[in-house]
Amino acid sequence: MAEQAVDRQEQEYPESRPQQPAAQKEKKPKKKISGDQWVAVGFLAPSFILVLIFVYGFIGWTGWVSVSNWNTLVPDFSFAGLKNYIYLFNDYRFQADLRNTVFFTILFIGLVIVMGLGLSILIDQKLRGESLFRNIFLFPMALSFVVTGVVWQWLLNPSTGYNQFLALFGIQPKWYTDTNILAGFEWGSIEFGLPVAIIAVVIAAVWQMTGFSLAMYLAGLRGIPDELREAARMDGASEFQIYKKVILPMLMPITVSVIIIMAHISLKIFDLIYAMTGSGANFVTDVPGVYMFETTFRGNYYANGAAIAIIMLLLVAVFIVPYLLANRRSDG
Amino acid sequence: MATFNVWKTIKYLILIVMAVLFLTPVYVILVTSLKPLDEVSLANMWALPSAIDFSSYSHAFSELAPNFMNSVYLVIPATLLSALLGAMNGYVLSKWKFKGSELIFTVILFGMFIPYQSILIPLIQFLRNIELYNSIAGLVLTHVVYGLPITTLMFRNFYANIPDTMLEAAKIDGANFLGIFRHIIIPLSITGFVVVAIWQFTNIWNEFLFAVTITNSDSQPVMVALQNLSGSQIVQWNVQMAGALLAALPTLLVYILLGKYFVRGLLAGSVKG
Structure with a gap:
């Protein structure tokens, strides 16, 4: 009987009520642990155990490898203390990786937000062809970073691609082959500053991920009732003021979500750079993800690779853990 | 004006x-x-x-076809299994909450954000031990496990929209935990399954890190083969371009045909339901 009632439901709108809401007592029955509740726990248990082992257990295991001497093909779990971490922080390549990650992350997140917000506001103006525009900006989201990397390494190749148009203006950027560090100063064994080559990778990554922030902001804009804008207009606010004072503050939670999600993508990025440029000369486009892969699986420095992985995890956790905890609190 | x-x-x-x-x-x-x-x-x-x-395409196709099929054998079982498990978890975590279930949810969710580099070395050792290293089955297992957080999140948020009164009514009619799941939740989840399946399909098809570290030569998925094609000195870039399009075709088609659901998955993946 319940089944028939369900069949008549609109699947898209499960909130529409069944015809006979047989709920006689509105108060939920007090929680006593029923047989069904135990079945529910049993339903969840396999997944939870898998996650405990494969996520938390394996992270612990990686942590253990990172303080071991396993830097050859043969596993060696003897305790090495922080040797591998100290090695990394004195390592030219890893210092370059940290620098590149900082600039990649800032530029990538900044551009994804600006482009996504700007384009979503334009698309939300009730112009003709809005779904066409939306689809054009969103489709790269369906692609693999590998595909993006393969294509953009040709588009930003210094001897062809966009440079053929830029030649008309007399500029020929060297894109990802540029080894310059802008505004650099000595830091450890490297020059700290913006590696020009990273800009090329940022362009490809922004091309791929702008659709994400665009979709998020569009959903946010659609959720803002028209009455609010009307009210602001009545009060004499200009369109610009409405966006600045009313709309943008309301989109703030979305911006936070976009920053968090883009940050974790950016901090662990591997495939795009591996497919597009590799480490680059002087490691100008190298990132921890690429270093970890190469040193572990090409060089058999397992302990070093594990240490890089743990540092990456800590960097991501700085963003993610507060976010998850805040989400949990607001759920409760 | x-x-x-x-x-x-x-x-x-x-x-x-x-x-x-x-x-x-x-x-x-x-x-x-x-x-x-x-x-x-x-x-x-x-x-x-x-x-x-079309000679670029025939060349690229002959290079990529076996790996393309590997991806197909990988993505179908991995998508179905991770969606099913996600539905089960989402059902419990939204409709059968118990003391500590929110904490369990957060603990599971964290797995969505970790850099997979941080579990890769143990994972490979483990897969070697159970003799699933360098196999499609090993990759399926990997994608099912690490897909659990996102599919659980999506289904949990999806089921949160199903009114509790419907479940109460069914309970009064004598339906138990499994009965409600089968007769009420599953039939109402078709959209949810489509959204989650599209999301998982796209992610697993496009994934590279697991693919390149867990498999070599014969069992490699298409993205690894594409990367090899592009890294090769002897393959011309017209073939690389054709290969890129062939490798991207399945997810592009899904996007073109079912874009609405793809976007819903994208939004559902951003934690807030």
Whole structure:
């Protein structure tokens, strides 16, 4: 009987009520642990155990490898203390990786937000062809970073691609082959500053991920009732003021979500750079993800690779853990 | 009114310029991959082909076809299994909450954000031990496990929209935990399954790190083969472009045909339900 009632439901709108809401007592029955509740726990248990082992257990295991001497093909779990971490922080390549990650992350997140917000506001103006525009900006989201990397390494190749148009203006950027560090100063064994080559990778990554922030902001804009804008207009606010004072503050939670999600993508990025440029000369486009892969699986420095992985995890956790905890609190 | 139109024109202009820029990679892929071999040169990257020639595609296809099939054998079971487990978890975590279930949810969710580098070394050791290293089955297992957080999140948020009163009614009619799942939740989840399946399909198809570390040669998925193709010195870039399009085709088709659900998955993946 319940089944028939369900069949008549609109699947898209499960909130529409069944015809006979047989709920006689509105108060939920007090929680006593029923047989069904135990079945529910049993339903969840396999997944939870898998996650405990494969996520938390394996992270612990990686942590253990990172303080071991396993830097050859043969596993060696003897305790090495922080040797591998100290090695990394004195390592030219890893210092370059940290620098590149900082600039990649800032530029990538900044551009994804600006482009996504700007384009979503334009698309939300009730112009003709809005779904066409939306689809054009969103489709790269369906692609693999590998595909993006393969294509953009040709588009930003210094001897062809966009440079053929830029030649008309007399500029020929060297894109990802540029080894310059802008505004650099000595830091450890490297020059700290913006590696020009990273800009090329940022362009490809922004091309791929702008659709994400665009979709998020569009959903946010659609959720803002028209009455609010009307009210602001009545009060004499200009369109610009409405966006600045009313709309943008309301989109703030979305911006936070976009920053968090883009940050974790950016901090662990591997495939795009591996497919597009590799480490680059002087490691100008190298990132921890690429270093970890190469040193572990090409060089058999397992302990070093594990240490890089743990540092990456800590960097991501700085963003993610507060976010998850805040989400949990607001759920409760 | 005149100023209004100027603004409108400017808005269109910006959108059109951006759209054209966004489409240039597609243009280059299509133009390059359809050129006859003697017209393929870096200097003529932007030129239209004088005649349509599919030899780049046949070359790329012969290189990628076995790996393409590996991806198919990987993505179908991995998508179905992770969606099913996600539905089960989402059902419990939204409709059968118990003391500590929110904490369990957060603990599971964290797995979505970890850099997979941080579990990769133990994972490979483990897969070697159970003799699933370098196999599609090993990759399926990997993607099912690490897909659990996102599929659980999506189904939990999806089921949160199903009113509790419906479950209460069914309980009064004598339906138990499994009965409600089968007769009420599953039939109401078709949209949820479509959204989650599309999301998982796209992610697993496009994934590279697990693919390149867990498999070699014979069992490699298509993205690894594409990367090898592009890293190879002897393969020309018109073949790389054709290969990129072939490898991207399944997810692109899903996006074109079912884009609405793809976007819903994208939004559902951003934690807040």
